[in-house]
Structure formats: C-alpha cells, structure tokens
Amino acid sequence: MPESKVKELVVISGKGGTGKTSLTASFAVLADSPVLADCDVDAADLHLILAPRVRERNEFRCGNEAVIRSSDCTRCGKCLELCRFGAIVRGGDEEPYAVDPVACEGCGVCVRFCPVQAIDFPESLSGEWMVSETRCGPMVHARLGVAAENSGKLVSTVRREARRLAEENGSCLVIVDGPPGIGCPVIASMTGTSQALVVTEPTVSGEHDLERVLKLARHFDIPAWVCVNKWDLNPAIAERIEALALRAGAKIAGRIRYDRGVTLAQMQEKAVVETDAPSADDIRCVWESLGL
Amino acid sequence: MKVAFTTSGNTLDAPMDPRFGRAEGFIVYDTDSETFEAVDNKQVLNSAHGAGIQATEAILRKGANCVVTGHCGPNAFKALSGAGIRIYTTEAATVSEALEAYRAGALPTMKSADVEGHWS
Amino acid sequence: MIIAVASGKGGTGKTTVSVNLARTVGSHVQLLDCDVEEPNAHLFLRCAETAGDIVTIPIPEVDESLCNGCGECGRFCRYHAIVSFGSTPLVFPELCHGCGGCALVCPRGAIREAGRRIGVVETMETDGITLIQGRLDICVAMAPPLIRAVKARVSNATTTILDAPPGTSCPVITTLRGSDFVVLVTEPTPFGLHDLRLAVDMVRELAIPFGVVVNRMGVGDDRVHRFCREQGIPILLEIPDDRRIAEAYSRGELLVDALPEYGSHFATLLWNIREFRNGGGK
16 A cells, blocks of 8 residues: 555643644644544544534444343342442332443443343444544544543544545645543554654653653654653753653654743634744744654 | 455455555455455444454455455454464555465565554 | 542643642542553652552453363453454453453353453552552553552542543543542633533533632633533632742642642632532532
8 A cells, every 4th residue: 555645643742731732733734734633532622723614423333331121120130240340330129220331341241141131232322523624624523422431442433534534635644633641542543653743841740751651652663753842841851851752762843932822822713823922933843843 | 265455445456455453444365266355344443442353353254264464463463373364464556466476476474463553 | 538630631730739639638638649641649749669569450361171162252252352263262461351251151161360460559658648549551551440449549537639530531430430529620721611511511420519620820711710600610729820830840849838828729629628518519
C-alpha cells in the first residue's frame, strides 16, 4: 500500500493541561491542508478553537450492558454472587436486584448464568462521532456519553475516519490531538502513527510524566519529539527535561515561552498563531522542526 | 489451497493493505478453482482491541490456509499460528502482484511478530 | 468523610488542590492518588519510597489435559481474550478484563485463574498524611481494577482525599463512586467551562454533592462564574492566576508552604466542604 503517503502526527502530553490542544490548533493553521482528529474524546476542546460546521453525525455504539427484568427476577442472587465488577446493586422490594450501568463492564456473565434468563443484554450507546468542516480543513471529533467506557475504541474510530478522509481528499497529513495519560485511549491514539509530539511543562510532574509517556512511545516504536511549553517558568527543569528526552531517544522540537496570549487567543476562539501573541513565533519554530 | 490477502479493495487490482488485524478487508483466493471472494473486515476495524484475533476468525471462516500481508502484530501472530495459518509477508503494491509472488514461491514466511500491535 | 477532587480537563490544578487540602486537614488524613496513569501527588509530599503491593487481575489458564477444544470459552468471551480454533484455546492476557466467565462456562473444568500483574499500590507516610498511590504498569490499559485496589485502603476513621484522574470516563467514575463530596477544579476559560460542563453532568449522574474551585482566576473571563450561578453550583474557592504559584508548582512545592498567604484559602475551602456536608447542602 499504500503504507499510504498520509502521515499521522499525534500530539500527546502525559499530564493534561500542558497546552496540547492550543498547540494542535496552531499546527492545524500552519499545516498545508491537513485533516484533524480530536482524539481527546473525554475532554474534546479543539472544536472550541476551530469552530467546526458539522457535516455528518454517527452514533457510536460499543459493547453491551446487562439489564435485569425485575418482573422475571426470582431474587436468587446469582448475578450478585458472580459479578466481579460490583455492578449488581440491591434495591428495594419493587426491584430487588438492578444493574448499575456505570459499573457494568458488559462481560455477560450474569446474562449467561441467570437461572431464569431474566437479564437482557442490549447494545449500549456510548456517544457520537462527527465529521466537520473547519477553516483549516476537515475534522473528525467525538463526544463520549457521560460515564461511558471504551474511549479507546472511539479513539480508534476517530483516527480511522480521519485517515480515510485524508486519503479521499489527497491530504498528506493527519494531526491528532491525543488524550492525556498513558492508558487505553492514549495507546489507541498513538499506535501506528508516524510521529508523536509530547508537549510537557518544566515542572516536577511534567518531568515525571514525560518519562512514562516516552517509555510508551518506545514500546510502540514511534519516533517521539518533545517540546517544553512555558519553559521559562523553570529553566533548570526545562533543561533537565530536554536531557531526559534525549537520553530516552526522543528529539527536541523546541521551547515555548510562558505567555498569557495563549489564553487570550483561546478566548477569541483563535489559534495562537492567528494572533500576535509573543509565543506564536516559538510555536512556528516548533512546527518547522517537526519537518512536516 | 485458499490464500487470504489483506487489501482495501475487492478486486485483484486492489492495493494491498499492509496491516493484518486492521486491514479494511481480505481477498480469499482459491488456487484450485482460481476464483476469489472479497471479505469485509470493517466490523473488526471498529473494535478497540483484539482486531488481529477477530480477523483470524474471519479468514478461518472462509477456509483460508495461509495469509499474505505486510506486517503482523503479536496477537495476530499468536492467533494465526494457533489456528495453523501460515503467514507470508510482501511489500507488493497490489493483490495480483502479491498473488504472482506467492505462486512463484517468492514470499518469505513470518517467524515472529514484526510490529507492536495490541492496540493498533 | 471522603472528598474526591476531579476535573473534566487535565492540568487545571487538581493535584494542587488535593495535596494542599490534605496538608490543611493536617493530621489523620489519607490522600489517595487515583490518577494511576500519572500519579503525581508524591512529588509534592516528599515521602520516602516504600515497597508496594502488587495488584493483579485474574486471567484464565487452560489445562491442556482437560480441554477438549470445544471452544465454548472463546464464544463466551466478549473481549476476545480467549479464543479457540478447534484446539486448546489461546489466551491474550492484555485483553482480559478478569470477569471469570470462561472458567464458569468451561464444561470440563479445564480453566483456572491466575493473577496477571497490572500495577502496584504504594503507601507512604509524611507529616500526618498517609499517601496511598496506585501506579499502573506501562502499556497496561486497565486502570479501574487498580483504582479499586487503591480505594480498598480507605479508612473510615480519617478524612480521605481522592485525587481523581482527569476526564469523565471509567477510571474517573471508579474513583468518584462512594465519595461524600466532589470538588471540581476548573479554569475561567472556554476550555475550562466546556470540560466543567461535562464533569458536572457526570457528578450529577452519580448523585454526589459537589462544588467548584476556580483556578487561575483573572486569566479569562466570568463565563465559569455565570454558569455556576445559573446552575446553582457553589464556588468553594478561587485561586488567583499568580506566576509565583506556577513557579512553586514547577519546583514541586506545596502552595501553602511556599506562599503561606494561601493557607487561609485552603482553610476556607475545607470549611466550605464540611459546612456543606453538615448542612446537607446539594
């Protein structure tokens, strides 16, 4: 194939709130006709800057959840005994046993072993994903229902659709705004991408989390770049972080200064590089070093 | 012998898809009857985990004895090996090119997973 | 009393609020770091490293001498973690949720369960604060069971503060469930408000009383305040946007230690939370 010419840059941060989305929005402006994918499906914020016009909405269904029909329930308690996720709750006389949909992992054990088949197992609706137009190009984004699980699967769906759009439109680059952390959604957002940019801060927690996220990148064999945002808050730690990144096999994509203009841009629903904020120049330099 | 090719299309001219578990689909080619069948893998594409395992189940249902693909992650490798399906790798651009190379016996077999892939 | 500190979005100051609140309670306080993907509270409390307890989830092990390859386990498993192609089934440990279904459905009793390590729970003591943190192993995608293991160490005799992971998905719910009060930390910005709305929906779904802490006051506008007013949500504390706070944070210093003038802020926060509890407020 089409190991197709479409490149995929994922912007991640380990720790949240390091400026990942502000940076992604600026890249969206700087890139040549990219496709955008907001994979931070828990706290999807990219649309607040890029003001998408939704073109297409799709329901996102994932897994099943157990529902007890109390009219048929004989109160034997088998479900309570077998459930390992604490999802069966004792109710009153009307409804002696019920399933807590938030705790239910959809494993189906209670459904299978209910002696009177009083438990249904419908598909659960967990959210929706959308294809939209923005001033920078098409964007795929999603909303996860409150307390919904499986954001890893939704992340995979968003990435796949973004990639498909890029291939259809002859676009060469998908920019992915990734989720925070190192768990399931992050793994889903970074596997198989062409490169990852880790946005971090010169703080003890930034340093700590960077180490974990770079280990993850190395595990999945993804070339990683590191960028220290608000570096001048603590130049000594910024330097330490860059040294750590180099030791871990990552490249340095540059530094961005502490700048209130970033929040001001956000208030005006603009990307930082669309304003005259001082840090806009730093962001352009970071973008240049990624060589995309 | 039935050979499964990973592809994003449904003809022999279609481009190869280098991924196994997350391939858009398969063409299962029967070398005895010289016919083929296209198998859609979109359902699997939609799942977060276990893509390689589900894809293995899908081609097994079609009676495939071996698979020709680009890369294969550890779960897919384990599932395919466990199912007794031989894995050949290729960098061919299209299914027909890959088929030709397969017939010529020019394709290397995969001895272990070559990409990390549980969640790819 | 169990107080959970959460936020829809990461980086709003959740850990700052948690650790400073713990220090403000003073003694007989537990701080549980449930952000098991990125546990950070320990960086601010300077505790000595301790040995941890390994946390496992049960995964299947197949006894080949008993298995007849019927494939019932594979047909049952929703996670494709066990699969049989007409022979002894293959197990894919990282896909397994540990529901135990395969062992239950096996007609020949050929499946028993063994532990698979997913992370550790570490307990540390420092100046009257007992810090308990979960640390998920790299490349493991199962935060909720580890969070449950952390929460299993909640003591009823003390005040317990839970530092939740960011967001509104399963690990957060696992953390918040069973707490008496939730503090939602946000910023007065478009991102902050958007993510606060999601967090508010989540906490309402869980039916736990809650209030809001606005961090970096002055950086944005009054949209978060307007929202809270319209929704009748109490604002428990405002922390100003002060570069000195960001710098103290960057060094891993507690705000109430580095800038003692903020001590009274957190005392007020604690008082507000307790008042709410006692007043039965919502």
